[in-house]
Amino acid sequence: MGPYDSSISPAAGSSNSSSSACSSSTKPPPPDQMDHLLAGAGYKVRSNELNQVAERLQHLETVMVKSLPVDISEMVNDAVYYNPTDLASWVDSLLTELNTNVTVPEPVPVNTDLSDLHEFPSGMNVYGSNHAPEMHGEFSQQAVTPLEEDVSIRLVHVLMTCAEAVQRGDLSLASLLIDDLQALLGRVNSGCGIGKVGSFFVDALSQRVVNSPENGVVQVELTAYENEILYHHYYEACPYLKFAHFTANQAILEAFDGQDCVHVIDFNLMQGLQWPALIQALALRPGGPPLLRLTGIGPPSNDGRDSLREIGLKLAELARSVNVRFAFRGVAASRLDDVKPWMLQVSPKEAVAVNSIMQLHKLLGPGPPIDLVLDWIRDLNPRILMVVEQESNHNQPEFLDRFTESLYYYSTMFDSLDACTAQPEKSLAELYIQREICNVVCCEGSARVERHEPLVRWRERLTSAGFAPLHLGSNAFKQARMLLTLFSAEGYSVEENEGCLTLGWHSRPLIAASAWQAIPKPSPATMGR
């Protein structure tokens, strides 16, 4: 797989404002703005808090100096930390851990003001190809260009040029380029790397060119059974879904702490793979399990089976076996915005968790479905809204931008799949991903449902929609990393991102998990709504 460049058009109005190369501004910034020097180091500290933070750091050191190293180690083993970007609160949490009587001069502001968030458009990972053995012994000072790297770069170049031609409507050029691409594909190893993912993109492009470049194609619908098979293989072949389920369950479990009646609303039940673990965790909860209601949303079956009901029965059986009182309800809806809140039958006495694993982006198509749905979610007053989404921007208005970004995103994902040698049967997992690729590249309008957006955008949306972040902490981080050790491929990385967790391949995050709670709406009486 050769190196190639991703050029994402800067999102409107955002330029990364971390420290520039040689900034020596003499004008003092507004006092409660985030300090830009520390922002370049990854920390958010308000300019008018700098002295305070310094004092607390000094105090923390004094306390640490007094403590025994072994005590500190123990403290660290038990403690949970959140959002290290917020330096002030990090220092405070350490101080609290060390049980000092520190009087905080003023309340530490809860930072729900995300207007200072700097947008970091996602980059890409580029991979060097397997080298052919060097020609002059161990090393040659002549630049030896591995043949495959050249072809890979060329392949990506032509893919881009072709996508650009499609965007311009120059279909004859696009067709010619597709022929070129087929030829190039013949020269690379199509079993892995750029050869594999490249062929999917060439396919998608040629479908689009042949069929309907303007209006896009409509993807062939699979039967529910076929969908389940692909999903299941994807679930097994790589850790992305498992990470999503695992992290979500952790957060939901914590949100349900102390609650006797809990209700989970799953936006895409599928095979219910997420829920056995939660049921078991609730069964083992100190103080005993709550009454658990699960409402599973899924598409109406197109093959005569009532798969929602089947899954519900299986989960009920499991719950019975571990003595968890359980009730299941299936809600069939082909699109999330077809769901009406009354269908969910939420009772005011229950603690509600809304679980959305790669579903919300489907609501970003034409119209306001996302706002409507977020609004009724908020009306349910959930204790937690769990959102896991693909960490990439595949929803940009320009086709070429979407194409470029998805090329890098899925190349990275395919690379991670390639590296999982423990799973020999990967072709169905790849097909699952291929359908996503096809949707991003070939479809338009309401048919294009894979409208992934990155975490920074979701943060903006969810905050405007009246949700406040619930930070995922170091315990969830640690456990996610442990989960990854079960996979043979080294290269998966979990990162903490201002209270959210991402799972990626090497340094490129691919999936982002975040948790939210609804800010109660102001009452109509006071707001005159």
Added chain:
Amino acid sequence: MAGSNEINANEAKKVVPLHTWILISNFKLAYNILRRPDGTFNRELAEFLDRKVAANTVPVDGVYSFDIVDRATSLLNRIYRCAPPDTDSGRQPGAGILELENPLSTTEIVPVIIFFHGGSFTHSSANSAIYDTFCRRLTALINGVVVSVNYRRSPEHRYPCAYEDGWEALKWVHSRSWLLSGKNPKVHVYLAGDSSGGNIAHHVAVRAAESGVEVLGNILLHPLFGGEERKESENKLDGKYFVRVQDRDWYWRAFLPEGEDRDHPACNIFGPHGIDLKGVKFPKSLVVVAGLDLVQDWQLAYVRGLEEAEQQVKLLFLKKATIGFYFLPNNEHFYTLMDEIKSFVTS
């Protein structure tokens, strides 16, 4: 102990700007928690705490970055390049691909710095925010390319892993057609690093010299060296400016092979087990020493050792600088350093 701690804090606060004091103190205290007395390291918490940034192919202040994983070694390198001036804003998507099909220049010489981040062999990564920011500045400064190496860290990977990774990175860089420059094309490579990264740069340069691989220069930013002996600077500055001798000892124990002491040649370059560099085609060196760094006597000994081996070395001694002075552009030492680096790679 508490009293002297306050004195130390006040001393340090007098010489470093507030932002730098906050940043380095934060690292210091977090690192205290991560190092366990039994020599193990809390890697989970370290990765959780480390602020990372993704590569960004959209130029910011004229610099863009992308990551490459070398499949053969699983090693990640982050590449920083200057954006072509006329396409800085409103970049044509896909235009960047052309840049990788061509050498950096067919007429001019474009320096490529292979950078090894610091962290006492244990902390940080190529995608750590502090190093990403630093490498961006470096790239813009030299108007060239910076390759930041994500080498394997101790205690999980002890000596010689970091050196091996550095060597692989050097070979990899030399073999990229898109890093060539000049009328007689070759990759114009410099090695650079801060703290442990400086130590790695030295050892990679030695191996390069022994193997006949060209390195045009070494830039060592308060490189990490040491030895069994306690130098005067170690005693005098112990605990005064963010660093304690006992911390340094912990990192050496975590990096060196088990049972080895600090006179191991990885650590004590010109010590009892050091190699003789006289007559070796070693690159010219720029060694930057912070006058408030307790390791300075070892760094000065390194400079003397190079001089005695008749190697070309320039010492930049920054009397009032503490470790990490180069992370933020808020002090004169930073700008002095940048000027020196620039002339070093353009002379």
